[in-house]
Amino acid sequence: MNDPQPTTRETQALPARTPQEVADDVVARVLARAGTALQAGGTVHSTYDGDQLDLEERSSLRRIAGLSTELEDVTEVEYRQLRLERVVLVGLWSGGSIEEAEISLRELAALAETAGSQVLDGLLQRRRTPDPGTYLGSGKAAELAGVVTAVGADTVVVDGELAPSQRRALEDIVRVKVVDRTALILDIFAQHAKSREGKAQVELAQLEYLLPRLRGWGESMSRQAGGQVGGAGAGMGSRGPGETKIELDRRRIRNRMAKLRREIAAMEPARLTKRASRKKHAIPSVAIAGYTNAGKSSLLNRLTNAGVLVENALFATLDPTVRRAETHDGRVYTLADTVGFVRALPHQLVEAFRSTLEEVADADLILHVVDVSHPDPEGQLAAVRHVFADIPGAMDVPEIVVLNKADLASPEAIARLRSREAGSVVVSTHTGEGIDHLKAVIADQLPRPGVIVDVVVPYHRGDLVSRVHEHGDIDHQEHTPDGTALRARVDEALAAELEAAAVRPA
Template sequence: MEDTLSIKERSTADRSEAVERILSRQGTALAEGNTRWGEHDGDQSDLADRQALRRVSGLSTELEDVTEVEYRQLRLERVVLAGIWTSGNTAEAENSIRELAALAETAGSQVLDGVLQRRSSPDPGTYLGRGKAEELRAIVEATGADTVVCDGELSPSQRRGLEDMVKVKVIDRTALILDIFAQHAKSKEGKAQVELAQYEYLLPRLRGWGESMSRQAGGQVGAGNGMGSRGPGETKIELDRRRIRAKMAKLRREIAAMKTSRVTMRDSRRRNAVPAVAIAGYTNAGKSSLLNRLTGAGVLVENALFATLDPTIRRASTPDGREFTLADTVGFVRSLPTQLVEAFRSTLEEVADSDLLLHVVDGSHPDPESQISAVRSVLAELRGDVPKEIVVVNKSDAADPEVLNRLVLREPQVIVVSAHTGEGIDKLLDLIQDELPRPDVEIDVLVPYDRGDLVSKIHERGEVLTEEHVAEGTRISARVNSGLAHLLAGYRREVTVS
């Protein structure tokens, strides 16, 4: 039996329960609506640029169509949501549609209403089924919406079928996420990755204008001159597909070239034996806030989904003085489009190549376990060795204590923190210090005073056991990596630690 929940204000009872929970983001950090900043977040100079990208009527940051084919620009101003609930419980269905509403608002739109339908599987023709599609059309007309956003990936036929029913533009979850990425990408690599993902999505969804687009007959057949002009030719849509494939090939080459620079920097860090820590997690879990708290990087912090797309790498120090790098990566989301996973593979390799992974979880979310599962499923697609993981439950100041206790009992290595208040940050640094790989060569060196640079390197990259200033220079006993031990060969006696 099919069952429909409309988010329209049909009755006070409806509005006070599921509707309010979904549209108000009840139970999530987004419910507050405003971003919370601290001194460690810096002056947030990028925030004005980000807010300037908010959509206005008629403005689109969507990738421009390279052809005359029918591919409607995303102009998200007033939207109605449509979701299918095929499995799980009511709470899971509400969380999914709540997240879709947050995504739509991050793209700059106004969420007016929605429909959440219980059925065994999506309708192959209209996603919702004819009856529910007609109900959705009535909601669209009543609210004056210009777009319907579906909580799932639509096939081209489903999108066309639903558009024919509701008479407004229809997009799916994947197109919405791609649009957000198009707005937020700033670096050259990030923009190229997003453009590639957009083309991947666009290619199977091209639509022609019917017979007027056909070129299969060739040159002058229409004029009666068929001799020598009966080649197969290309339809306009085939030509467009070929052009898009050529652009995709060019973008892949550009991204591969950019990857070389990233690999070179990683190799340099390895040669200098600087341990690497990666921050990963669900979107809006507070990864950038945590980076700012640990390093003072001052990167953009915003209470929105996918606020960070371009990776940021900063240096930090453990309590005992060892340096390590901390990399902030793009956030994940449930059903993250495969196009984006592939396009951002080179960026996500920062996670696979790190020594330690900080998996940041939003402790204030009503279902953090599903977020953890979504992140781990994406990391599994990288087909690399995922480093040792510490689950960092963030936003403890806004979380339900019962949820925090549940996560602490569920995960083998977990710590509860608040990047906003600083709670648990010292314990996190102690844990990072314990888990990072340690130098394996013990040295006893006497470094002349004119080689203070070597003393500085020992402090940065090693573990100082004793230090004494004598007439000839600085006498240091320490544990360092083999590369630095080789550099100090003329000043020390070494014993390899078993």
């Protein structure tokens, strides 16, 4: 019996796929994961995370389906309600691989969901450079308008920063609100900021972004009034240079920005005082930094039982948290949880949060947390270090790369990162794997006091002995009739106090 002959379909080579077909497959994969960023039960907590009392409050801020943010009357501002926005994502596949384009679009979907939106559809265009007019080009913009109408979306989110003219032109075509990546991140920051300083920093960043993007509609572009306006724009007093409404809005924004800068500057002395107090008592400081959602807050909870908010969402932490910790040999240091970074972090946020980011530059050690289970951990490392480069002094601080979420990552990815980052530590904040080793590495790399003292401290100065235990390295301790004999390494200020109080030989 003869073997069956291969069919024509089997013998023919498969036709090459077009770039648009490849792009459509990327969008399909991104949409298949839509809704997973904030799904119920998506955040897994450990016993070290505490009661998570802030989580219920955070969840209550989510936008609610069916409620509108559009006001019938601007006087009803107090009754404004949040809405679950229905969005269409737009990305450009320009330079780089299709994998990089997919990672970026997937991150945009997670950002949109973190902001409280529902992702309905998406477009990814193969294009070398953005169109200067509409970002996408007239043909693709018209296709986008059809998609928006078909799915009933009310917002388009673009994976890039739009020029004011590009946003206006695209809105004129799609007839719904257009938001770029920068505005989306600013919106998330505005929802999550809790402290007075954090809220002021976010508002300043939003106003800096808004100022060149003000848009007037209809008569508001030409409404002018100068001098003493007595009536309905007629007669004496209604003539003069005046201001258009958009000019008036710009002036008000600039005045508000100046006030916010003064407020932020006024808050700085309190933070500097706390920092100076820690330095006076020679308390080493460790800053936890890294990409957003890498597990920085979970690591802080593991190391200190701080119980700070942990959520499977981007930018869950905005306000820095400082907690006390101890090495295995009893030395005290502080751990600061800082705001997460992201690719193309808006420069307005880097400027507005400069005071907060100084925690990184002033630290004695940086724990750079990386999600080793992410599809592109190397890209996350590069993005964070790019922000470090914008913070004066941050690149000079010693760094420990912490490869987190090892329980979710493949052995190959862990091995690749460990070979790339010498001295990195593999941990899982969920299971506790590697945490003890990390504590030992922190203790080894923290700066040690540099002054050697050999003194007898009288018993009534037990406070000095306690401080040596807390902030110094003790080589020898013995109780004598005259007091506590100590041989230790301490900082200069404590050494001077010990020498002044020491019992002198007869």
